[in-house]
Amino acid sequence: xxxxxxxxxxxxxxxxxxxxxxxxxxxxxxxxxxxxxxxxxxxxxxxxxxxxxxxxxxxxxxxxxxxxxxxxxxxxxxxxxxxxxxxxxxxxxxxxxxxxxxxxxxxxxxxxxxxxxxxxxxxxxxxxxxxxxxxxxxxxxxxxxxxxxxxxxxxxxxxxxxxxxxxxxxxxxxxxxxxxxxxxxxxxxxxxxxxxxxxxxxxxxxxxxxxxxxxxxxxxxxxxxxxxxxxxxxxxxxxxxxxxxxxxxxxxxxxxxxxxxxx
Amino acid sequence: xxxxxxxxxxxxxxxxxxxxxxxxxxxxxxxxxxxxxxxxxxxxxxxxxxxxxxxxxxxxxxxxxxxxxxxxxxxxxxxxxxxxxxxxxxxxxxxxxxxxxxxxxxxxxxxxxxxxxxxxxxxxxxxxxxxxxxxxxxxxxxxxxxxxxxxxxxxxxxxxxxxxxxxxxxxxxxxxxxxxxxxxxxxxxxxxxxxxx
Numbered sequence: 245x246x247x248x249x250x251x252x253x254x255x256x257x258x259x260x261x262x263x264x265x266x267x268x269x270x271x272x273x274x275x276x277x278x279x280x281x282x283x284x285x286x287x288x289x290x291x292x293x294x295x296x297x298x299x300x301x302x303x304x305x306x307x308x309x310x311x312x313x314x315x316x317x318x319x320x321x322x323x324x325x326x327x328x329x330x331x332x333x334x335x336x337x338x339x340x341x342x343x344x345x346x347x348x349x350x351x352x353x354x355x356x357x358x359x360x361x362x363x364x365x366x367x368x369x370x371x372x373x374x375x376x377x378x379x380x381x382x383x384x385x386x387x388x389x390x391x392x393x394x395x396x397x398x399x400x401x402x403x404x405x406x407x408x409x410x411x412x413x414x415x416x417x418x419x420x421x422x423x424x425x426x427x428x429x430x431x432x433x434x435x436x437x438x439x440x441x442x443x444x445x446x447x448x449x450x451x452x453x454x455x456x457x458x459x460x461x462x463x464x465x466x467x468x469x470x471x472x473x474x475x476x477x478x479x480x481x482x483x484x485x486x487x488x489x490x491x492x493x494x495x496x497x498x499x500x501x502x503x504x505x506x507x
Numbered sequence: 508x509x510x511x512x513x514x515x516x517x518x519x520x521x522x523x524x525x526x527x528x529x530x531x532x533x534x535x536x537x538x539x540x541x542x543x544x545x546x547x548x549x550x551x552x553x554x555x556x557x558x559x560x561x562x563x564x565x566x567x568x569x570x571x572x573x574x575x576x577x578x579x580x581x582x583x584x585x586x587x588x589x590x591x592x593x594x595x596x597x598x599x600x601x602x603x604x605x606x607x608x609x610x611x612x613x614x615x616x617x618x619x620x621x622x623x624x625x626x627x628x629x630x631x632x633x634x635x636x637x638x639x640x641x642x643x644x645x646x647x648x649x650x651x652x653x654x655x656x657x658x659x660x661x662x663x664x665x666x667x668x669x670x671x672x673x674x675x676x677x678x679x680x681x682x683x684x685x686x687x688x689x690x691x692x693x694x695x696x697x698x699x700x701x702x703x704x
Contacts (some may be wrong), residue, residue, distance in 0.1 A: 249694055250662065256643035257663040261558035261637055270571055315677060439568050 269439055318461070329414050356399045356437055361474035363394030366467045368480050369445065375502055376422035377449070383426040387499045389465060392438035397492075402433040405468035406492050408484050409477075416450070417464050417488040425449035428500040430493040437497075444495040445483050451486035459485030510565070545585060548594055549578055556602050562659045563606035573609055579600035600674050607652055610665065646696040654689035657682055 305405040369387040370379055379383035388406065392398055408416040424430045436444040453461055463482035493500060534643075543551070553574060560570035580601050581594060588594060636644065647655055653675070660671045672679045 249690060249697070252639070252643055252697075253658065253662045253693070256647075257562055259640045260564055260644050261663060263636070264554070264558050264561055264570075265555050265569060268567060269554065308524075318630060377526040383615065 246426065247380050263324055265324075268392045270439075286431050294334065309478050314430060356397055358392070358471070359392060359398035359400050359438060360394070360474060361469050363392060363398065364469060366465070366476045366478040367390050368465060368478050369393065369499055375499070377502070382451045382453035383424075383449060383483070384452050385425055385427045385447060385502075386465065386482075386483075387393075388446050388448060388478075389443040390438070390445070390467070390469070390495070392440055395440060397437055397439050397442075399435050399437045400433040400444050400470055400495050402445050402470040403492055403494050404470060404488050406446075407466040407489065408462040408480070408482070409464040409466055410460065410462050411464070414466075415484050415488065416462050416490050419489075421489055421491040423491060423493070425491045425493060426451075426474070427502045428493055429503070431500070433494040434496075436495050442497075445498060445499040447493040447500050448490050450482075450484055450488075450490045452483040453485045455487075457488075459483050472473060478495060510678065529662055531594065543592075543594065545578075545582060545594075546583070548598070552595060552598060553578070556598055559599065559659065559664060560602050562647075562663055563603065564609050569609050570606075573602055573605035576605050582628075596670075599660075600676075603656055603660070607656070608650055609691070632633055640672060642697060646693050649687055649696060650692060654692065657685045658689050658693075661686060 267334070316346040327432070350477050358502060367389045369389050371432055377387075388404065389402065390404070403420070403422050406416075407418070425447045428449075430447075438444055448465075460483070461481070462484050463479060463481050467476045467478070468474065469476070538600060552692060556574045556577065557567070557570050560573045564573060578599050581588075581598055584597070588597065614625050647658065650658065656670055656675060660666045661668075666674065668679050668682045671682045676684070677685075
């Protein structure tokens, strides 16, 4: 019995650890070191990169500037601290559906480019016992994840454009309502830097009650990145009713906490 | 000293990308054998250390931060390291300590967020794992930090009880009891989850 468990542990740990391969790691190359007070360049670089990684990360509501101008100090991760509505980019800087200006002046760093739809994949974060949508009142919702599948960190600002389809038939109505959903508070738009393999999240909710028309079933979630027009999809089975519109929050570096989902 | 010199003036390290197995910490010290330089250690051990860290902190970005810090600390102490062959052990110790601080910071940060249960970061990474592995990893995240460390060092790093004791700075007896309690807890969690099926 315990042997069984030990064996299972070994296999699970190996599987988890081996999800990470060398190609997932940040570039090892150190920044060009202007001052060489101690040690070799590599090590100075290490220290700098470590400091940068420890200090600078993520939700940059508008003004993260990489000071020294090094290139490796791209914020490549995030911590769970700064999600509380740091804003900076103006709301209209991030327009889900209509392609206006491709970049915003609140760009965090010239070295982090806008995520391209071809290097982003969409998934729906599965509900768990402790974090779930549903729970009565005909509210429905989902947490969308956008994963950076490219080779470089990239950034996204603002709100994604979302829609629900049955097959190829569009069932939801434009435009999205931007703001707090039935489950989560909208922290407002900010810039999220996605490390390679990292994800940004948004909450979407809708109602399944009959509205002007009878409710309908849907099987596909459609997402358009802020400021872009390429359609990305992920499977999502639900019922859409009410006025057929969707409410969506801004993108955040971690899934938003859900309220009142105990049900 | 050869090591100090090679540290001070790094010849461009040969571009052979050392794998984790490449820089092995040998137990017997051949005087003619070149000691590993920090660069070689970095090239050879970084991935292994990131993998160790990710088992402790769940997400890749934090794991990489922890490992960078560990190498930076190793650099700072390099001249005081009695035996560069012991560097791997030192690195492992810093990674475990760094991971623990990271978790502590994360808990503190969580305390400021109104609804207490933020999901584990890195949840999307887990999506690629088989269901049975995912359950184990989720159960592991529910352990106390020390229990988790002991389990990871034992079943992933394959360390002996004595080595785990040294790495964590606790007694072998504590390692043993911590491991046994952790296994009990895991068994309970897993049987609740996947039980009646």
